[in-house]
Amino acid sequence: MHLNPYGEDVVNLAADLANRRPGDPAELTARCRAAGLALDDATPADLVRTMAALDAWEKIVDADAEHDRAALLNEMLATASAHPRLTNHTGTGWHVHYRDDHQPAGAVLHTLIAVGTAFHLSGRGMHRLHRCAVTECLTIFADTSRTGRQRYCSQRCANRDAVRRHRAQAAKTAG
């Protein structure tokens, strides 16, 4: 089974890994597989490579201007991806790889995150990658909402901010 790089699974996996960094290679492997990615067992070198990819990815998240965001992502794509090719290596259906065959898990993740993010931003909108608007949260999320105006990582944070704004408004009115 493979994550569809056109879909939202890849950016969601990237956000999950960036928000809560895996502590060891076994955890990295387990969390990728739980997300539906058929990944070889990650080694310590794969974990290091993945952390570097996530560092580069967080800079993309934090880039405000579209051009900066695109330039950073293009850098990541240049180091991570190879020419696209069709493959049916698992026998479960033909799909496109953007990398050479027989890459270690860290390199696979690096490519997948870069390519998946490029499809997400170009397909849904360049602004659709954020940190939560609640300042003490700052959780990263990919906005895959219909309207593209999601501001919070979760309903919990949306509620928290609504309560806070309501209190601030009430204090102003009372004051």
Ligand SMILES: [Zn+2]
């Ligand atoms: Zn594949």
Ligand SMILES: [Zn+2]
């Ligand atoms: Zn949040």
